[in-house]
Amino acid sequence: MSSDTIVRLPDQATASIPKMNYLTKENGILSWLLTGDHKRIAILYLISLSFFFFIGGALAGLIRLELLTPQSDLMATDTYNKVFTMHGVIMIFFFLVPSVPATLGNFLIPMMIGAKDLALPKINLLSWYLYMAGGLLALYTMAVGGVDTGWTFTTPLSTHYVNTNVLTTGLAVFIAGFSSIFTGLNFIVTIHKMRAPGMTWFRLPLFVWAHYAASILMVLATPVVAISIVLIALERTIGIGVFDPTKGGDPLLFQHLFWFYSHPAVYIMILPGMGVISEVISTFSRKRVFGYTAVAFSSVAIAVFGFFVWAHHMFIMGISNYAVLVFSLLTMLVAVPSAIKIFNWTFTLYKGSITFETPMLYTFGFMGLFTIGGLTGVFLGTSGTDIHLTETYFIVAHFHFVMVGGMLMAFLAGIHFWWPKITGRMYPEKISQLAAVVTFIGFNFTFFPQFILGTLGMPRRYASYPPEFQILNVFSTAGATILGVGYLLPVLYLVWSLKYGAVAGDNPWQATGLEWQTQSPPLTENFTEMPIMDHEAYDYEWLENQERKKESGVTSVG
Amino acid sequence: MSDNTAHDARPPYLRHHFNSVEQQADTSTFAMWLFLLTEVMFFGGLFTAYLIYRNWYYPAFVAASHQLNVVWGATNTLVLIFSSFTMAMGVWCAETRRRKGLVLCLSLTFILGLGFLGIKTIEYREKIEKHHVPGFHYSMQSFLDPQSDPEVYAEYQDKPLQPDMAVHTEVYFSLYFLMTGMHALHMIIGIGILGFMILRARAGAYTSGHVTFVENFGLYWHFVDIIWIYLFALLYLISRHA
Numbered sequence: 161m162s163s164d165t166i167v168r169l170p171d172q173a174t175a176s177i178p179k180m181n182y183l184t185k186e187n188g189i190l191s192w193l194l195t196g197d198h199k200r201i202a203i204l205y206l207i208s209l210s211f212f213f214f215i216g217g218a219l220a221g222l223i224r225l226e227l228l229t230p231q232s233d234l235m236a237t238d239t240y241n242k243v244f245t246m247h248g249v250i251m252i253f254f255f256l257v258p259s260v261p262a263t264l265g266n267f268l269i270p271m272m273i274g275a276k277d278l279a280l281p282k283i284n285l286l287s288w289y290l291y292m293a294g295g296l297l298a299l300y301t302m303a304v305g306g307v308d309t310g311w312t313f314t315t316p317l318s319t320h321y322v323n324t325n326v327l328t329t330g331l332a333v334f335i336a337g338f339s340s341i342f343t344g345l346n347f348i349v350t351i352h353k354m355r356a357p358g359m360t361w362f363r364l365p366l367f368v369w370a371h372y373a374a375s376i377l378m379v380l381a382t383p384v385v386a387i388s389i390v391l392i393a394l395e396r397t398i399g400i401g402v403f404d405p406t407k408g409g410d411p412l413l414f415q416h417l418f419w420f421y422s423h424p425a426v427y428i429m430i431l432p433g434m435g436v437i438s439e440v441i442s443t444f445s446r447k448r449v450f451g452y453t454a455v456a457f458s459s460v461a462i463a464v465f466g467f468f469v470w471a472h473h474m475f476i477m478g479i480s481n482y483a484v485l486v487f488s489l490l491t492m493l494v495a496v497p498s499a500i501k502i503f504n505w506t507f508t509l510y511k512g513s514i515t516f517e518t519p520m521l522y523t524f525g526f527m528g529l530f531t532i533g534g535l536t537g538v539f540l541g542t543s544g545t546d547i548h549l550t551e552t553y554f555i556v557a558h559f560h561f562v563m564v565g566g567m568l569m570a571f572l573a574g575i576h577f578w579w580p581k582i583t584g585r586m587y588p589e590k591i592s593q594l595a596a597v598v599t600f601i602g603f604n605f606t607f608f609p610q611f612i613l614g615t616l617g618m619p620r621r622y623a624s625y626p627p628e629f630q631i632l633n634v635f636s637t638a639g640a641t642i643l644g645v646g647y648l649l650p651v652l653y654l655v656w657s658l659k660y661g662a663v664a665g666d667n668p669w670q671a672t673g674l675e676w677q678t679q680s681p682p683l684t685e686n687f688t689e690m691p692i693m694d695h696e697a698y699d700y701e702w703l704e705n706q707e708r709k710k711e712s713g714v715t716s717v718g
Numbered sequence: 719m720s721d722n723t724a725h726d727a728r729p730p731y732l733r734h735h736f737n738s739v740e741q742q743a744d745t746s747t748f749a750m751w752l753f754l755l756t757e758v759m760f761f762g763g764l765f766t767a768y769l770i771y772r773n774w775y776y777p778a779f780v781a782a783s784h785q786l787n788v789v790w791g792a793t794n795t796l797v798l799i800f801s802s803f804t805m806a807m808g809v810w811c812a813e814t815r816r817r818k819g820l821v822l823c824l825s826l827t828f829i830l831g832l833g834f835l836g837i838k839t840i841e842y843r844e845k846i847e848k849h850h851v852p853g854f855h856y857s858m859q860s861f862l863d864p865q866s867d868p869e870v871y872a873e874y875q876d877k878p879l880q881p882d883m884a885v886h887t888e889v890y891f892s893l894y895f896l897m898t899g900m901h902a903l904h905m906i907i908g909i910g911i912l913g914f915m916i917l918r919a920r921a922g923a924y925t926s927g928h929v930t931f932v933e934n935f936g937l938y939w940h941f942v943d944i945i946w947i948y949l950f951a952l953l954y955l956i957s958r959h960a
Contacts, residue, residue: 278735280745402889
């Protein structure tokens with residue numbers, strides 16, 4: 161494996177990290193907390209996101225530990241409810257939604273389109289502060305007693321029947337929502353108005369297209385969850401009655417409003433990950449992404465269809481049969497653009513010169529697991545099977561295949577892929593390949609048994625279960641342990657590589673994106689002179705010509 | 719574009735990551751429109767709730783809407799439309815670099831905004847006195863027995879509602895307070911920003927060619943105005959069509 165690689169590093173004896181870069185430009189904690197630099201804000205996000213991820217992960221560990229035995233013995237059932245609620249809230253609102261966009265998107269979008277920064281740097285910083293305020297409020301809630309409604313805050317449970325901290329958690333999500341709105345708004349404006357000369361829409365890297373589509377969802381869907389949380393808060397405090405059946409309100413209205421955001425939200429989570437996959441697949445197959453236009457438009461199609469499928473979360477909630485029919489059909493339709501992506505990535509591999517560096521391993525993990533996650537989504541979109549499978553572990557397995565198997569794999573692929581650009585140093589290849597494989601194995605051990613548990617009828621959200629389900633639950637818990645190791649490893653060796661990693665040079669992967677045509681780590685203003693895009697995206701011949709020119713001593717602008 | 723000449727031509731308000739003033743102005747205006755789009759979605763949730771409940775509980779909505787004072791509502795609509803006019807004049811003054819005119823227009827907008835909130839307070843107070851605020855003290859007396867509310871009865875001669883329909887008037891008032899309250903919150907934020915702008919405009923800001931902030935605030939103010947026009951029609955004028 162190691163002999164067959166595209167990695168091209170500068171001579172380690174002479175190479176060094178450029179003295180002037182965005183990390184060394186200013187020093188001191190204030191230069192970070194008051195920065196307008198999109199790259200520094202991305203780092204702030206990366207650190208805080210990882211923090212929340214490990215809290216959410218620890219809660220997941222507690223859940224799996226409790227489910228090791230059929231009785232509820234590790235914690236009381238009420239505590240269990242709080243633990244899985246906080247796991248969901250933290251992982252969804254404070255990890256998955258901002259994960260790739262706020263870190264990699266923030267860092268890379270301006271560089272990929274040849275801009276000096278995002279269009280609104282102050283708003284960008286504000287969005288990080290809002291994220292932190294929301295996140296810390298959520299942690300505070302957890303410390304003072306937590307909340308046990310599940311991450312969906314379903315009425316009337318959340319408004320009438322529970323006595324836990326629904327208000328503070330709601331406020332935390334409300335604040336984090338604005339952080340997400342501002343990120344999305346910033347991306348859309350940047351992609352429209354800040355592109356370098358020659359960077360036409362169909363020369364944009366697919367990473368940018370995917371973020372554009374996700375940003376549309378952030379901007380249009382998030383305000384709706386904001387207003388539904390306001391309504392929950394008012395219902396709880398003064399009893400306004402909009403969701404209260406005794407006054408003529410309808411609890412289902414809450415679910416409509418909530419899922420109008422929260423279904424598009426899963427595309428907010430997955431689309432940026434798909435963008436990462438496009439970049440990685442192309443680079444490590446040395447080929448332009450097959451069907452560039454189709455992949456670009458499939459992102460937008462997912463965003464558009466994503467708005468019209470929300471009621472498939474409510475098939476058993478008493479919506480009309482006709483609504484079920486229509487939403488079931490629309491749900492099937494959204495599988496089409498996702499399949500277009502998977503097929504096009506596969507065709508990109510076909511006759512490519514594939515190498516197996518770590519980002520590529522994670523990407524293969526993504527493609528397999530996301531496909532399973534997506535296809536089981538079709539089972540759930542079919543109303544007949546949904547009635548049997550919904551509220552069971554089948555659902556849990558389905559969305560973990562998409563979110564953890566899909567999104568988290570993509571996130572790790574992206575972190576490894578751009579690590580040399582972000583830090584200027586390579587991560588250690590061998591151990592990170594091991595981590596990718598461990599993650600894949602651990603993941604399948606954890607979540608595949610849950611598909612079987614679900615079809616056998618084990619309901620989600622209970623601390624205890626019939627003893628005949630124990631063997632599969634033990635499998636799942638054991639797998640979670642392996643998965644945990646798979647996630648700890650990158651933290652250790654990535655931190656190690658900050659000091660001891662090999663110097664990466666400008667373009668260790670020989671990738672074509674504009675972000676690779678400048679120094680690593682980049683300057684605060686990204687480019688020494690404004691880049692001019694004179695070739696298509698993923699044009700490896702252009703790159704070779706550039707290299708040849710460099711070797712023959714001709715310097716060129718680009 | 720060579721870096722040196724570009725640097726010489728850069729006015730102080732041009733941020734480092736933009737290439738030209740036009741690009742900067744374009745960008746922030748585009749961002750403002752997008753922000754207004756998120757606001758549309760935000761209010762959209764409430765309008766959806768209104769649409770559904772109004773269809774379900776039409777008689778209750780009609781009877782409850784008769785509790786609103788159309789004269790006050792219409793006055794407030796005029797106040798807001800006029801404030802939009804003064805705001806638009808303010809933008810024009812900024813563009814044509816008339817400092818005094820700008821301060822005057824912004825101040826008028828400020829006063830009209832306060833006037834709107836003042837009238838809204840009078841209306842809210844009436845609702846509080848009649849126990850029409852949803853929640854624990856809500857009373858549906860005016861709808862079960864319209865004659866107990868002589869002023870409104872004199873105007874509309876409403877028939878009593880059945881108790882199971884009268885209970886839904888509370889949903890109407892929930893939506894009334896939510897929508898007008900959310901709107902008033904936007905007015906308060908707007909008035910706050912106006913105050914800040916007046917202070918800065920007196921010191922000479924916005925009239926030296928950099929008018930984006932005033933323009934974008936103008937967009938916001940007009941947006942809040944338009945929301946009110948919808949609210950007025952939907953909440954006050956339910957039964958007033960042929």
